[in-house]
Amino acid sequence: MQEATFLILTALAAGSQHGYGIIADVAQISDGRVRLRAGTLYSALDRLHLDGLIRVDREEIVEGRLRRYYRLTPEGAAQLAAEATRFQSNAAAALARLGLAGGMAR
Amino acid sequence: MTDAADLDDLERGYRRWLRWYPRSFRREHEAEILGVLLAGASAGQRRPAPMECLDLLRGALWMRLRPRVPRADRAALAAVKLMYVGAVVELAAAITILLTIDDVRSNVVQRDPDLTRGEWHAVVAGQLVPTAVAAGIAVGFWLWMGWAIGRGHRWARIAFALFCGLNVIGLLNGLVHGSAVYVRPDLAIGIVLCLVELAAVAVIFHVKLAGSPSGASRTAPGR
Numbered sequence: 001m002q003e004a005t006f007l008i009l010t011a012l013a014a015g016s017q018h019g020y021g022i023i024a025d026v027a028q029i030s031d032g033r034v035r036l037r038a039g040t041l042y043s044a045l046d047r048l049h050l051d052g053l054i055r056v057d058r059e060e061i062v063e064g065r066l067r068r069y070y071r072l073t074p075e076g077a078a079q080l081a082a083e084a085t086r087f088q089s090n091a092a093a094a095l096a097r098l099g100l101a102g103g104m105a106r
Numbered sequence: 107m108t109d110a111a112d113l114d115d116l117e118r119g120y121r122r123w124l125r126w127y128p129r130s131f132r133r134e135h136e137a138e139i140l141g142v143l144l145a146g147a148s149a150g151q152r153r154p155a156p157m158e159c160l161d162l163l164r165g166a167l168w169m170r171l172r173p174r175v176p177r178a179d180r181a182a183l184a185a186v187k188l189m190y191v192g193a194v195v196e197l198a199a200a201i202t203i204l205l206t207i208d209d210v211r212s213n214v215v216q217r218d219p220d221l222t223r224g225e226w227h228a229v230v231a232g233q234l235v236p237t238a239v240a241a242g243i244a245v246g247f248w249l250w251m252g253w254a255i256g257r258g259h260r261w262a263r264i265a266f267a268l269f270c271g272l273n274v275i276g277l278l279n280g281l282v283h284g285s286a287v288y289v290r291p292d293l294a295i296g297i298v299l300c301l302v303e304l305a306a307v308a309v310i311f312h313v314k315l316a317g318s319p320s321g322a323s324r325t326a327p328g329r
Contacts (some may be wrong), residue, residue, distance in 0.1 A: 018143035037158060038142045039165025042135065046169065051176050065141035 126166035173256025189252030
């Protein structure tokens, strides 16, 4: 799973969000390192929807503009959890080998 | 924040770039994506930034070209990948034919020493060049079939099966008539190509081509 995809799913893990909300949340989660643009976001949302990992939750009109909210499906939540566990396991192994396990620098 | 006139200019600019997306995507999502683009615009911005344009263009091309097959549908994805493999083999066949023209000539001359220069040129012009050109066109056909099968177009299965049938018949015809135009590399690549085609036919008739992507609805982010 690509990092952008992982971050989008993470942004949706706490509840439904609309497009701009996802972009802002992804920037926040990644400490500003990942800044999604609209084209990239909608390509990713399209793929995630096709794979059954997200679905449309609801729509709103705000200041005359359509906002569509997306949320994780149970499959999406399961896949995100599996991916997060994998990252955690890999990170733990890396930190242990560097002697940095538990956040303690050598 | 931008004033109304700036916003109008900016919105027009974004709409122009959104025209690259498939019509179905725009029908469903233009208003939504415009809202996202305008919400992320800088104060006083009057036209889309170059990186935004590039991103929209890339997204639009991706939306038009990529297979609309869920990752879980491995058989359908395998069918699409096989089409791309076929395009590569077809390209290799075209190159092989062009590279082995001299070998073919030796073969032909050996077989029929009385062949005049003009007759030999007729063999090249009448058989080898058209075959190489057809192989080049076939590369495009493979890619087109990969796209069509990735989009779930059922007609692509029939079209591809016909294409495969013609190619196999062509190969068999050449073999039966003992055509001297076949040197070993040509024959080998021809056989490999036929095997890829037969495998592709088996796969595309095995997979269930969805008329619409699973789980897709009118609110899917794109088609």
